[in-house]
Amino acid sequence: MTGNEGQPGGRLLRGVHRTLTGLHPALESVLAAVVGLLVGAVLMYIWGYDPWRAYWALLRGAYGGSYEIASSIARGVPLVLTGLTFAICLRGGMFNIGAEGQMYVGAAAAVCVAYFKLPPGLHVVAGVLLAAVAGAVWSLGPALLKLTRGVHEVISTIMFNWIGRFLVFYLVAYVLVDARQGQRTVQIPLSARFPVLVRGTDLSYSVFLAVAFALFVYVLLWHTATGYEVRAAGLTPTAARYGGISIKRTMLLSFILGGVAAGLAGAATVMGLPPTYAIISGLPQLMNLGFDGMAVAMVGRNHPIGILVAALFFGGLNAGGRVMQFYGSNPVPLEMVRVVMGAIVLAMAIPELARVFPALAASGRALVGMLSRKRPVEEAA
Amino acid sequence: MSESTNRSGAEGNGYFLRAERITKIYSDGTVAVRDATLELRPGEIVGLLGENGAGKTTLTKILSGLLPPTRGRVVSPRGRVRFSSPREALEFGIGMVHQHFALVGTFTAVENVALSQERPLAPLQLAETRAKLEALMGESGLRVPLDVPVEKLAVGEQQRVEILKVLSRDVDLLILDEPTSVLTPLEVDELFRLLRRLKGEGKAIVLITHKLKEVGSITDRVVVLRKGAVVGDVRTADVTKEELAQLMVGKALETRAGRAVELSTEEVPAHAPAKREGGGRGQGVLHVEGLSVAGDAKPIAVDDLTFDVYGGEIFGIAGVEGNGQTELVEALTGLRPALKGRATIHGQNILGLDPRQIYKLGVAHIPEDRWVLGLVLPFTLAENAILGVHRWDQFRGPLSVLRWGRINAHVRELMERFEIQATGPGAPAKSLSGGNQQKLIVGRELAKDPAIVIASQPTRGLDVGAAQYIRDTLVEMRDRGRAILLVSADLDEVLALSDRVAVMYEGKFMAVARPEELDREKVGMLMGGVSVGGRG
Structure with missing residues (x-):
């Protein structure tokens, strides 16, 4: 082998390549998104809506x-964090659906944090830390059940989602409730x-929290030995x-x-999304x-950048969907956006989808080859 | 008795099935079976004998419809038969009991058998199956609990469920692939009693085995395969264990029919043991005492082993696979707990430690299965090159950050030194050829500068060049005073490389000797579980 490590350009390319490792099947994701949007369009058409106008x-x-983009980013912030919850565990070889x-x-x-006072900056940090710890503690249940008793994480995280949901219902109604406004909890103070x-938008500094955590x-x-171990264990536990x-x-x-990521998503939503x-409740x-x-x-291929x-x-989709439902004389209900999302997830779940196209192309080529082949060869075969 | 039968039954009366000049070439070019002819008759137990990779399983898979032959044909008195699936073979009357049972663990015996009756979308005929099984158990004397989930049954009982499953389809030919490897001696006796009874009922039985003792005690005829070719087809009564051992491991032998059997094929160049007269051996590195280890399916896989491996020597363990070698290596490398005994490296205990601690004591492990243990296939070359050493200071900076620059430099060094053909450190390991993958593992392990290398089947599946390269590397390590524990099913390799050879059979060493004290015949006997009295 000849060493060509002397070329700085090559090194840079290799660095870029490594950064993109794991992003490779991005095209598959784009394909799934397109399929999802198409399915949505077909449904809209069937129900008498105009898909072009709706998508527009x-x-x-x-x-x-800029307002719309800021609004879309604001809606993406918690999704980055809950997406990371799923991605980290999948990289580690587990199917954690406990982010909710x-x-x-x-x-x-x-x-x-509404119950104590701190200087502005510190108060935010305290809220973030509280949420991170709470999210981590809530994840410990399924984790320990799996490690000590072999309980499958899909089952236990589903259970813990329900327990968490009703626990928070209870807390909102009886413990954290605002005495003057019974339909919600106490408000997080300005600090x-x-x-x-x-x-003028709902985009807050919480976006930096999400981006920083994704980069982390x-x-x-x-880039660390610890993460290397997580990925190795996720890919080939025996090795x-x-x-x-x-x-x-x-x-x-x-x-x-x-x-922690899921807890941060909760914090980013209640501490960073105006106006509530x-x-x-x-x-x-x-x-x-x-x-x-x-x-x-899934669409981001379980890679933080993705x-x-x-x-x-x-x-x-979320931000635009809200606009879509007020648009024109025959507005499309918000639920259609969820249909599109569902179709995208389904399309992602069919990994064969991307493979179908090369296979089709190959069989097409074979067909063309067969048809264009000259007769003598065919007879010889 | 009557004269031997290389092509017996030529008159054609009453054979059940005949495989004629079967050749099987796999898509990767491996010739698994070459020009093999085999005839099976009702009321006869045929032993199919051979080393690992001799083609026994492939040949029987062809007979039972799992694989199509590349050349040759299978005929019955009714004409040529062609099976496109095991189901067709079963309908024809051929049933195979595989080494790994195909049972649903949480189902009972009745349910498992009912499930195998292949009536899609029809309700399971549980009552019918039960009646049939009870009748079958009555005639065959083969008893199993019918209403217990099979995972709760002993391995021997599970095997009986498998046999019942096949018998319930009224087969005429029963093929058993290494049926005794998971059984206790008592269960083996029971199985043999059953096989004799089935033989009495006129069934043809094929028993795949590598155990010479079993061949002698149960079979009527032995067919010996070596490197895919039938090198002997003789009546058991007319042949000695020594002759069978010779046939199996490949030494010229005149068969009774007078046909000379070819000599052993390519030999490993014996350049390796520049056997230094005694003086080469250094101090003890690995000491094992009274070590017993459980297997996945058997309670004792390694049985009270005691041995030492010294610096500057290659200690080879020969034997047919599945005799405890895997469990021994796993116990010594922290992958499997030991039942009892001691094992130390330079006097320090290694049992109960995790693999990383054992590596720290100077152990390098070239694992038997490079795809399951040795490599994370989707990982790159660079990522694989630090598996197990990823926490060493040279690759890790503050905060555990991996120093990819250094790691890549290290990989390029390995690629150069071990002649690993790859596009670069960023190439995924799965894109490499088997030989290059193995070189990567060997390189990674030897780069640890270990005190002892535990190499398990290090050249399996490699082409001649890569295999030789890896053998040379091991010899070089030995010459530099390192201890090598070499486990290999390749007898030539073990004999050529080792300074001392142990032959392992059913968890024990049948013998430990210098290779020059062992001839192939003797090793063949030992591998087949026949102890050789005194010196030969």
Whole structure:
């Protein structure tokens, strides 16, 4: 082998390549998004809506101007974090669908900052930490059940989602309730809110929390020995054990880290999304953020950078969908956006989809080859 | 008795199935079976004998419809038969009991058998199956609990469920692949009693085995395969264990029919043991005493082993696979707990430590299965090159940050030194050829500068060049005073490389000797579980 390590350009390219490792099947994600949008269009058409106008409204509502873009990003912030929950655990070899419950508990913990006073900056940090710890604690249940008793994480995280949901219902109704406004919890004081980043929009400084955590996860997984162990254990547990890696340790770590991310999603929502700064009873502003995060992670190929992009897309769907339902004489209900999301997730879940096209192309080529082949050859064969 | 039968039954009366000049070439070019002819008759137990990779399983898979032959044909008195699936073979009357049972663990015996009756979308005929099984158990004397989930049954009982499953389809030919490897001696006796009874009922039985003792005690005829070719087809009564051992491991032998059997094929160049007269051996590195280890399916896989491996020597363990070698290596490398005994490296205990602690004591482990243990296939070359050493200071900076620059430099060094053909450190390991993957593992392990290298089947599946390269590397390590524990099913390799050879059979060493004290015949006997009295 000839060493060509002397070329700085080559080194840079290799660095870029490594950064993009794991992003490779991005095209598959784009394909899934297109399929999802097409399915949505067909459904809209069947129900008598005009898909072009609706999508135009959605696009404008999502990315049509700085206000819209800011709004889409704001909606993407919690999705980045819950997406990371799913992605970290998947990289570690587990299917953690507990982001929803961990995010509820994190949000409830963040609201607790209303009960004490701290200087502005510190107060935000305290809320973030409380939420992170609460999310992590909530993830410990399924993690310990798996490690000590072998309970499958899919079952236990679903259970913990329900427990978390009703626990937070209870807390909102009886413990954290605002005495003057019974339909919501006490409000997070000004000193503990993420300041609004773009005036007049709901985009707050919480976006930096999400981006920073995504970068942290990227560095951890791809540039530290600890993250290396998590990925090795997730890909080939037998080889990881041979390599002296404790699988239990990597599983526990990815679960806790995922819990932290989900907790932060809760904090980012209640501390960083105007105007309520409280949990409303029934948790409308939190509902489904954890599950949507799974879709974001899948479309983002479980890579932190991919998740940032995918969250922007899903945030746009959410923000644009709200515009779509007020647009024109025959507005499309918001639920259609969820149909599109569902179709995208389904399309992602069919990995054969991307493989179908090369296969089709190959058989097409074979067919063309067969037809254009000259007769003598055919007879010889 | 009557004269031997290389092509017996030529008159054609009453054979059940005949495989004629079967050749099987796998898509990767491996010739698993070459030009093999085999005839099976009702009321006869045929032993199919051979080393690992001799083609026994492939040949029987062809007979039972799992694989199509590349050349040759299978005929019955009714004409040529062609099976496109095991189901067709079963309908024809051929049933195979595989080494790994195909049972649903949480189902009972009745349910498992009912499930195998292949009536899609029809309700399970549980009552019918139960009646049939009870009748079958009555005639065959083969008893199993019918209403217990099979995962709760002993391995021997599970095997009986498998046999019942096949018998319930009224087969005429029963093929058993290494049926005794998971059984206790008592269960083996029971199995053999059953096989004799089935033989009495006129069934043809094929028993795949590598155990010479079993061949002698149960079979009527032995067919010996070596490197895919039938090198002997003789009546058991007319042949000695010594002759069978010779046939199996490949030494010229005149068969009774007078046909000379080819000599052993390519030999490993014996350049390796520049056997230094005694003086080469250094101090003790690995000491094992009274070590017993459980297997996945058997309670004792390694049985009270005691041995030492010294610096500057290659200690080879020969034997047919599945005789405890894997469990021994796993116990010594922290992958499997030991039942009892001691094992130390330079006097320091290694049992109960995790692999990373054991590596720190100077152990390098070239694992038997490079895809399951040795490599994380989706990882890059660079990522794989630090597996197990990823926490060493040279690759890790503050905060556990991996120093990819240094790691890549290290990988390029490995690529150069071990002649690993790859596009670069960023190439995924799965894109490498088997030989280059193995070189990567060997390189990674030897770069640890270990005191002892535990190498398990290090050249399996490699082309001649890569295999030789790896053998040379091991010899070089030995010459530099390192201890090498070499486990290999390749007898030539073990004999050529080792300074001392142990032959392992059913968890014990049948003998430990210098290779020059062992001839192939003797090793063949030992591998087949026949102890060789005194010196030969």
